[in-house]
Amino acid sequence: MINEGLPWPEKHRPKKLEQLVGNQETIRALKSWVVSWISKIPSKRAALVIGPPGIGKTASIGAMANDLDMELVEFNSSDKRNRDSIETLVWRSATQQTLDGRPRLILLDEVDGLSGTSDRGGVGAILKVVKDSVYPIVMTANDPNSPRLKDLMKVCQVFTFGHIENNDVEKILKQILLENNVEVSSEVLDEIVEGAGGDLRAAISDLESQVRSGLTSLVVESVVRDSKRGDEETLRHLFASADSKMARRVLSESELNHDSLVLWLEENLHLHLMTPKELDNGFEQLSLADLTLGRIMINQNWKLLAYVYDFLSMGVAMSRSETPFRRVKYSQPTWPLLVWQGDRKRDKQSEILASLSKLTGVSKKRVRKTHLDIIHEILKINHQYLTDFANWLNVDKSSLNQKSNR
Numbered sequence: 001m002i003n004e005g006l007p008w009p010e011k012h013r014p015k016k017l018e019q020l021v022g023n024q025e026t027i028r029a030l031k032s033w034v035v036s037w038i039s040k041i042p043s044k045r046a047a048l049v050i051g052p053p054g055i056g057k058t059a060s061i062g063a064m065a066n067d068l069d070m071e072l073v074e075f076n077s078s079d080k081r082n083r084d085s086i087e088t089l090v091w092r093s094a095t096q097q098t099l100d101g102r103p104r105l106i107l108l109d110e111v112d113g114l115s116g117t118s119d120r121g122g123v124g125a126i127l128k129v130v131k132d133s134v135y136p137i138v139m140t141a142n143d144p145n146s147p148r149l150k151d152l153m154k155v156c157q158v159f160t161f162g163h164i165e166n167n168d169v170e171k172i173l174k175q176i177l178l179e180n181n182v183e184v185s186s187e188v189l190d191e192i193v194e195g196a197g198g199d200l201r202a203a204i205s206d207l208e209s210q211v212r213s214g215l216t217s218l219v220v221e222s223v224v225r226d227s228k229r230g231d232e233e234t235l236r237h238l239f240a241s242a243d244s245k246m247a248r249r250v251l252s253e254s255e256l257n258h259d260s261l262v263l264w265l266e267e268n269l270h271l272h273l274m275t276p277k278e279l280d281n282g283f284e285q286l287s288l289a290d291l292t293l294g295r296i297m298i299n300q301n302w303k304l305l306a307y308v309y310d311f312l313s314m315g316v317a318m319s320r321s322e323t324p325f326r327r328v329k330y331s332q333p334t335w336p337l338l339v340w341q342g343d344r345k346r347d348k349q350s351e352i353l354a355s356l357s358k359l360t361g362v363s364k365k366r367v368r369k370t371h372l373d374i375i376h377e378i379l380k381i382n383h384q385y386l387t388d389f390a391n392w393l394n395v396d397k398s399s400l401n402q403k404s405n406r
C-alpha cells in the first residue's frame with residue numbers, strides 16, 4: 001500500500017468528505033461555495049479557512065477535490081525557496097486550463113506563514129492571483145489575528161473551523177486501531193483524547209507512538225516556557241526533557257529552523273547518547289527526520305513537516321535511555337549552517353529595509369542609517385517596543401531581533 005510507512009495521520013488522511021468528523025455545517029458551506037464558483041464567480045473570489053491545527057482544514061479541501069472530481073493543486077507558504085518561481089507557478093495554475101478539462105481547485109496552504117511586505121511577493125502576489133484566477137482558490141491559516149491576513153480577508157469568504165469534539169476524536173482513533181489491527185486500554189485512549197484538546201492530528205500521532213512504544217500510561221507534562229530559546233539552550237532542553245511531549249514543546253518554542261536543528265543534532269548527538277545502542281537509535285531517528293525533510297523538498301509535501309519534529313523529539317531526544325543527562329559544551333555545526341545563516345540574515349534584513357523604505361520614503365540604500373540603526377538603538381534601551389515596531393513594519397519579531405540575526 002502506498003501509504004504504508006507514513007506517519008499515521010498521513011496514512012489515514014481522509015479521501016472523502018464523509019470520512020471527516022466535526023465542522024460539518026462549515027464544510028458543507030465551503031463545498032457549496034466551491035460548487036457555485038464554477039457556475040458563477042462570487043464577489044469574494046477566494047475562500048479562507050481559519051482554525052487551530054490538526055482539525056481537518058487541509059484534509060477537507062483534499063477530500064472535497066476528490067468528491068467533486070476536481071484537480072487539486074497545492075502550494076504551501078512555508079516553502080520559501082525561490083519565491084519568484086513559486087509565484088509564477090501559482091499564477092499559471094490559476095489562469096491556465098487543465099489538460100483534461102476538469103475544473104481545478106487551488107489550495108494555498110498556511111498563508112499566515114507568508115512574507116509580510118506586499119511589494120515583494122507574498123500577500124501582494126496572492127491578491128493578484130485571486131483577481132486573475134479562473135478557478136476557485138481556497139487558503140488556510142491558523143491565526144485569525146495574523147497581520148498577514150488583513151488584506152487577504154478583504155477578498156475572501158471566511159470559513160471558521162473549530163476544535164474536534166472528544167467523542168469524534170475517539171471515534172476516529174477507534175477506527176484507526178481497527179484498521180491497524182491493534183488495541184490500547186480504554187484508560188490510555190481516554191488520556192490521549194483528553195490530552196489532544198480537540199487536535200485530531202495530535203491525537204492520532206499520540207496513539208501511534210503509544211502503540212509503537214507499547215506503553216500503557218501517559219506522562220503528560222505541562223511545563224510552559226514562553227521565552228524563546230537560543231540554539232544551545234534548545235539542544236540542552238531537548239535532551240533534558242523527561243518525555244516526548246516536553247521535547248516537542250521545546251522544539252515548537254525554539255526559533256531554530258528545522259534544517260539547522262538537524263545540523264546541530266548531527267554535530268552534538270554523541271555528547272548525550274553515549275552507549276552504542278543510544279547512538280544507533282539516535283542517528284537512525286535523525287536520518288528519518290532528514291529523509292522526511294528531503295521528501296518534503298522533492299514532493300513539496302509540507303504536511304510532513306510536523307513529523308520531522310516528531311522524529312527529533314520522540315525519536316532523537318528519547319533515545320537517551322541510559323546515559324544520564326549532563327550539561328555539555330556543544331560545538332557549532334560546520335559550514336553548511338553558516339552558509340544557510342548568511343542567506344537567512346540577508347533575506348530578513350532586506351525584508352525590513354524594503355518595508356522601512358516604503359513607510360518612510362527614504363531609499364533602501366540609506367534607510368538603514370537613517371532609521372533601522374536608530375530602531376535597534378531604541379530596542380536596546382527598551383525592548384518592549386519590539387512588538388510595536390514589528391507590527392508597524394509588518395515583519396516577524398524575530399527578524400527585528402538583532403540577537404537572532406547574528
Ligand SMILES: Nc1ncnc2c1ncn2[C@@H]1O[C@H](COP(=O)(O)OP(=O)(O)OP(=O)(O)O)[C@@H](O)[C@H]1O
Nearest residue numbers: 009012013020021053054055056057058059200201
Ligand atoms: N476532521 C477530521 N476528520 C478526520 N481526520 C482528521 C480530521 N482532522 C484531522 N484529521 C487527521 O489529522 C490529519 C491532519 O489534518 P489536517 O492536515 O487537515 O490538519 P489542519 O487542520 O490542516 O492543520 P494545520 O493547521 O496544522 O495545517 C489528517 O490527515 C487526518 O488524519
Ligand SMILES: [Mg+2]
Nearest residue numbers: 057058109140
Ligand atoms: Mg493544514
